[in-house]
Amino acid sequence: MTPKLSLVIMFLMSPIGILNASSQCQAGEHSIDGMFLRGHTFMTYPVGLPEMCYFRCEEEVTCQSYNFVIAQRICELNNRTKEATPEDFMPDQRRYYMKRSHNRVPLGSIKELPADTCGEIRASEGEEMIDGIHWIYFEENGEVIEAYCKEGWQKINGEVPVCFGAKDNEYGAFNMTKSGRVKTMKLIHRSGSVHCNPTTGASYWGCTHSRYQGDLTTIITDVDKKPVLPPAYDLKDFGGPEEKPHFYSLPGYHHNSTELVFRTLVNPLSVSNNQEMQIWYGPDMVDRYEENNSGKTCVDVYAFYV
Numbered sequence: 001m002t003p004k005l006s007l008v009i010m011f012l013m014s015p016i017g018i019l020n021a022s023s024q025c026q027a028g029e030h031s032i033d034g035m036f037l038r039g040h041t042f043m044t045y046p047v048g049l050p051e052m053c054y055f056r057c058e059e060e061v062t063c064q065s066y067n068f069v070i071a072q073r074i075c076e077l078n079n080r081t082k083e084a085t086p087e088d089f090m091p092d093q094r095r096y097y098m099k100r101s102h103n104r105v106p107l108g109s110i111k112e113l114p115a116d117t118c119g120e121i122r123a124s125e126g127e128e129m130i131d132g133i134h135w136i137y138f139e140e141n142g143e144v145i146e147a148y149c150k151e152g153w154q155k156i157n158g159e160v161p162v163c164f165g166a167k168d169n170e171y172g173a174f175n176m177t178k179s180g181r182v183k184t185m186k187l188i189h190r191s192g193s194v195h196c197n198p199t200t201g202a203s204y205w206g207c208t209h210s211r212y213q214g215d216l217t218t219i220i221t222d223v224d225k226k227p228v229l230p231p232a233y234d235l236k237d238f239g240g241p242e243e244k245p246h247f248y249s250l251p252g253y254h255h256n257s258t259e260l261v262f263r264t265l266v267n268p269l270s271v272s273n274n275q276e277m278q279i280w281y282g283p284d285m286v287d288r289y290e291e292n293n294s295g296k297t298c299v300d301v302y303a304f305y306v
């Protein structure tokens with residue numbers, strides 16, 4: 001068949017072909033009757049045929065899915081999928097829901113379609129999410145920034161790692177780069193280690209002295225040195241009037257774990273953009289047993305926003 005002829009045939013066939021396909025099943029997507037996505041409609045259109053919604057959605061780069069209001073024949077174009085915001089996927093017998101099946105841009109991949117958090121991108125795109133720079137809101141519906149996302153985690157420091165020493169209040173400082181609520185954080189080891197005593201071995205995250213029994217002493221605090229991760233109620237001390245809580249057990253993690261993922265907070269931590277946070281070595285934080293400590297651990301900091 002000559003190229004010219006095949007083009008003519010495609011032109012003749014395509015409207016019917018696509019209309020049929022979109023009303024039944026398009027590339028694995030199908031409509032979900034009696035359901036709709038609430039609160040993410042950025043455009044509504046009255047249409048003649050329900051299939052026209054498919055084309056309206058295709059015309060908008062930010063269209064991720066649509067609701068169709070059956071009796072009134074109205075398309076509601078959404079800038080999210082039900083995977084991104086499952087809590088907004090609601091029953092409604094008057095509508096049906098359809099995910100965009102063709103040319104859908106991944107959430108957060110273009111400036112016109114920023115995500116709320118890296119976690120929302122992960123929810124929307126699942127295993128297909130690519131680690132790297134994504135567009136997200138810096139504050140709720142405010143300015144848009146580029147952030148490095150790794151799965152649902154947002155990297156907080158830039159190229160330069162955050163380093164903390166083991167004595168003389170040599171905490172590592174970093175500033176949050178997005179305001180919002182943080183469920184937990186993680187530290188990924190980049191270099192260095194700390195000693196709590198000249199005779200005991202090195203550790204990335206704690207003191208290898210037998211007294212600590214494998215517990216860890218790396219603590220994220222706010223700017224007032226108040227422990228945040230782990231929270232103060234998870235910290236232990238040795239008992240006695242001079243003692244202060246400064247170590248903890250974290251099941252699954254040990255002195256030289258390549259990353260330290262803190263437990264999810266029961267009450268997420270509200271942070272403002274540019275708020276300073278600190279990483280402390282426990283004994284240095286409470287000014288106990290620190291004179292003969294040495295070394296420094298350098299890390300990348302990641303936060304998981306709600």
Ligand SMILES: *[C@@H]1O[C@H](CO)[C@@H](O)[C@H](O)[C@H]1NC(C)=O
Binds near residue numbers: 042062079113114
């Ligand atoms: C997405 O839609 C909501 C309304 O449902 C709107 O407030 C928001 O600005 C839209 N976002 C984008 C990036 O278009």
Ligand SMILES: *[C@@H]1O[C@H](CO)[C@@H](O)[C@H](O)[C@H]1NC(C)=O
Binds near residue numbers: 173174175274276
């Ligand atoms: C954090 O932000 C404050 C105020 O903008 C700034 O003075 C400080 O140097 C920043 N700290 C870090 C570690 O970037």
Ligand SMILES: *[C@@H]1O[C@H](CO)[C@@H](O)[C@H](O)[C@H]1NC(C)=O
Binds near residue numbers: 204208255
């Ligand atoms: C942790 O790693 C450091 C440096 O790589 C090493 O010297 C130390 O023995 C290790 N400590 C433990 C408890 O495995």
Ligand SMILES: *[C@@H]1O[C@H](CO)[C@@H](O)[C@H](O)[C@H]1NC(C)=O
Binds near residue numbers: 197198290291
């Ligand atoms: C290190 O200092 C602590 C007190 O802070 C002391 O109990 C310990 O004996 C010292 N270790 C060595 C090897 O000097």
Ligand SMILES: [Ca+2]
Binds near residue numbers: 168283284287288290
């Ligand atoms: Ca100190």
Ligand SMILES: [Ca+2]
Binds near residue numbers: 197289290292293
């Ligand atoms: Ca010591």
